[in-house]
Amino acid sequence: MNVNSNAYTYTFATVMVVLVAVLLSxxxxxxxxxxxxxxxxEKMQSILASVGVQVDxxxxxxxxxxxxxxxxxxxxxxxxxxDRETGFNVDMAKAIKSSxxxxxxxxxxxxxxxxxxxxxxxxxxxxWGPVWGFVALESDGNTVIGATFDHKSxxxxxxxxxxxxxFTNQFPGKKISEAGEFKSISVVKAGTSSGDYAVDxxxxxxxxxxxxxxxxxxxxxxxxxxxxxx
Amino acid sequence: MSTEVKQKDALFSKKNxxxxxxxxxxxxxxxxxxxxxxxxxxxTVKLEPAVVMSLSVMFVLAAGNVIISxxxxxxxxxxxxxxxxxxxxxxxxxxxxxLKAFAYDVSKQLSxxxxxxxxxxxxxxRFEAFALGNGPxxxxxxxxxxxxxxxxxxxxxxxxxxxxxSGALYGIQIIPDSWYITNGGFYANxxxxxxxxxxxxxxxxxxxxxxxxxxxxxxxx
Numbered sequence: 001m002n003v004n005s006n007a008y009t010y011t012f013a014t015v016m017v018v019l020v021a022v023l024l025s026x027x028x029x030x031x032x033x034x035x036x037x038x039x040x041x042e043k044m045q046s047i048l049a050s051v052g053v054q055v056d057x058x059x060x061x062x063x064x065x066x067x068x069x070x071x072x073x074x075x076x077x078x079x080x081x082x083d084r085e086t087g088f089n090v091d092m093a094k095a096i097k098s099s100x101x102x103x104x105x106x107x108x109x110x111x112x113x114x115x116x117x118x119x120x121x122x123x124x125x126x127x128w129g130p131v132w133g134f135v136a137l138e139s140d141g142n143t144v145i146g147a148t149f150d151h152k153s154x155x156x157x158x159x160x161x162x163x164x165x166x167f168t169n170q171f172p173g174k175k176i177s178e179a180g181e182f183k184s185i186s187v188v189k190a191g192t193s194s195g196d197y198a199v200d201x202x203x204x205x206x207x208x209x210x211x212x213x214x215x216x217x218x219x220x221x222x223x224x225x226x227x228x229x230x
Numbered sequence: 231m232s233t234e235v236k237q238k239d240a241l242f243s244k245k246n247x248x249x250x251x252x253x254x255x256x257x258x259x260x261x262x263x264x265x266x267x268x269x270x271x272x273x274t275v276k277l278e279p280a281v282v283m284s285l286s287v288m289f290v291l292a293a294g295n296v297i298i299s300x301x302x303x304x305x306x307x308x309x310x311x312x313x314x315x316x317x318x319x320x321x322x323x324x325x326x327x328x329l330k331a332f333a334y335d336v337s338k339q340l341s342x343x344x345x346x347x348x349x350x351x352x353x354x355x356r357f358e359a360f361a362l363g364n365g366p367x368x369x370x371x372x373x374x375x376x377x378x379x380x381x382x383x384x385x386x387x388x389x390x391x392x393x394x395x396s397g398a399l400y401g402i403q404i405i406p407d408s409w410y411i412t413n414g415g416f417y418a419n420x421x422x423x424x425x426x427x428x429x430x431x432x433x434x435x436x437x438x439x440x441x442x443x444x445x446x447x448x449x450x451x
Contacts, residue, residue, distance in 0.1 A: 009306040016313065020320050027324055031331040038334040057334070157275030157396060157424050191412075204424050 124215025
């Protein structure tokens with residue numbers, strides 16, 4: 001058999017492409033449900049982590065059902081849905097494309113140790129890909145109690161540091177509005193933050209830090225009107 | 231009996247041992263062949279991703295080398311590079327899919343590097359230079375040897391960059407907090423180590439040290 005003839009080359013290429021396509025799509029279809037449940041459990045884990053509840057992935061679902069009392073969907077400052085699934089399944093990547101007030105924004109209401117907390121999901125742009133996170137507020141809808149951030153592909157050691165405690169531990173105690181006016185929390189140059197409305201960015205991870213800064217403004221704003229009235 | 235002895239001899243003969251040990255020193259993929267530099271710059275800021283990357287490259291290179299070696303007589307010469315690329319890409323995607331389903335945390339670690347593995351020139355380089363012309367067992371040893379040679383350098387570079395750049399090793403703080411200027415001490419992390427140019431300089435220093443010891447690597451003139 002002449003492996004360098006045209007006919008053989010075409011046959012080889014065709015067989016290879018079909019085989020690989022079947023193999024990869026088979027693997028993708030077969031593993032999809034398991035992968036999605038992992039992603040869902042991880043989201044529950046991060047939501048819980050923002051109010052200081054640390055659980056492993058297997059225990060995420062039951063802890064989530066226990067701690068999260070309500071999932072509201074807010075649009076233009078008013079509650080439009082109280083369905084848990086609707087709120088949980090809001091696609092943040094799509095939601096952030098519409099302006100602050102036209103957006104369907106989910107709000108998780110948690111109850112932990114007799115206290116009520118509001119957990120705001122957020123999503124924005126980092127340097128290489130999306131960044132996202134959850135910021136938990138006290139029942140006044142103003143003071144931050146905790147925050148978690150994550151990212152798809154920020155640089156390890158630089159932008160990726162937004163998911164470490166070194167960065168997130170700065171958030172508890174910060175405030176998002178001043179005298180009833182929404183202000184957000186700015187992420188500033190490392191080492192220069194002061195006061196209740198700023199945290200240190202990551203040195204060497206400026207674009208990721210700016211991304212987090214923009215994300216905080218963009219994703220907290222839709223709730224400002226709602227928090228004002230609670 | 232005699233066949234068994236013969237087979238054993240073939241499995242770990244001097245020549246085969248050399249396939250494993252050569253990439254450590256005389257034929258190191260990074261410092262001598264100067265392959266895979268781009269990933270060495272990108273992921274050596276910390277030890278942990280460097281270790282994860284080394285292990286993934288080991289798996290993909292060993293498995294890919296064996297696959298290419300098994301089908302080496304069937305591959306049409308004119309599309310061999312495409313075939314190699316398809317093998318690497320499908321292997322990496324398959325592994326990624328399985329990790330996402332069964333070892334989610336590892337897959338999160340790896341997410342950034344999946345693309346880097348596919349484009350790692352060590353892999354294509356070994357397929358083309360070795361697996362296409364040798365049997366599966368030799369190709370397997372070559373894959374393991376080269377990925378270890380790659381991993382050793384990666385981990386050495388990451389060691390210096392994490393220690394001097396972040397004052398930590400494997401995510402654990404090594405430099406005491408009280409040493410830092412911000413806490414009234416005398417020490418500051420060298421932020422330059424967090425950037426890729428410093429990886430290139432560290433690799434350069436390693437190449438220098440290696441050639442100073444192993445003079446047969448030094449080119450004439």
